[in-house]
């Protein structure tokens with residue numbers, strides 16, 4: 001497997017990560033996960049735009065420009081002959097003697113690699129079970145930062161309960177999942193938390209809003225409560241790797257009919273159409 005380190009594509013074993021890398025010591029960096037379908041990086045431009053925004057919110061600059069990054073990532077996918085899988089990309093603030101404040105001199109360190117992964121087809125078809133837990137994360141969840149402990153603890157709670165995802169709430173308002181966005185359908189309208197500082201502005205969430213628009217499904221980017229979540233006709237989670245996954249239960253309570261709902265299914269079909277248009281490069 002080849003890895004992109006700064007602007008070099010090289011073998012994994014040739015990479016050295018410094019013990020004083022701030023990504024390693026402070027989680028001081030940003031990342032992206034990008035899906036590859038049929039050899040194409042899906043919505044690559046949107047992921048890179050979000051990466052640049054996350055970096056800029058942390059006052060970090062990437063080691064080179066956007067165009068070069070797009071070229072190198074496409075080259076990495078091609079060199080690894082990846083057909084179905086993901087790209088993991090992270091940028092740390094760089095290497096400096098350990099001290100919390102920004103170093104005077106440091107250069108961002110960029111790493112990207114790819115791995116094979118099949119689509120989660122049975123979960124997409126049958127739905128996932130979830131738990132509800134408190135959102136204990138910081139107040140800048142819009143930044144896709146390497147600090148993921150709030151998400152890690154929530155996901156582990158879900159796994160310990162035999163579930164796939166933890167749905168998070170702040171004082172009774174549903175925010176998102178530990179690694180997904182959450183939407184509900186009530187009486188034909190789709191509700192999802194507004195894209196503010198309390199959630200990650202998911203690329204899949206954005207694609208879903210496009211699909212809903214195409215399908216004339218009314219959308220409200222409004223907060224909804226835990227009570228509304230349990231009373232929803234349909235609930236689904238979304239992410240680059242989970243796509244649009246129906247939620248069939250939360251804390252062992254059945255959602256809607258307990259099977260994937262009709263509007264979730266229509267959105268899944270519209271999403272599928274977008275994947276199908278991708279030709280092998």
Ligand code: PMP
Nearest residue numbers: 179180181200202203204239240
């Ligand atoms: N929210 C959180 C907290 C996430 O970690 C993710 C996945 N990175 C998402 C939402 C979904 O974002 P995307 O659709 O861009 O993968």
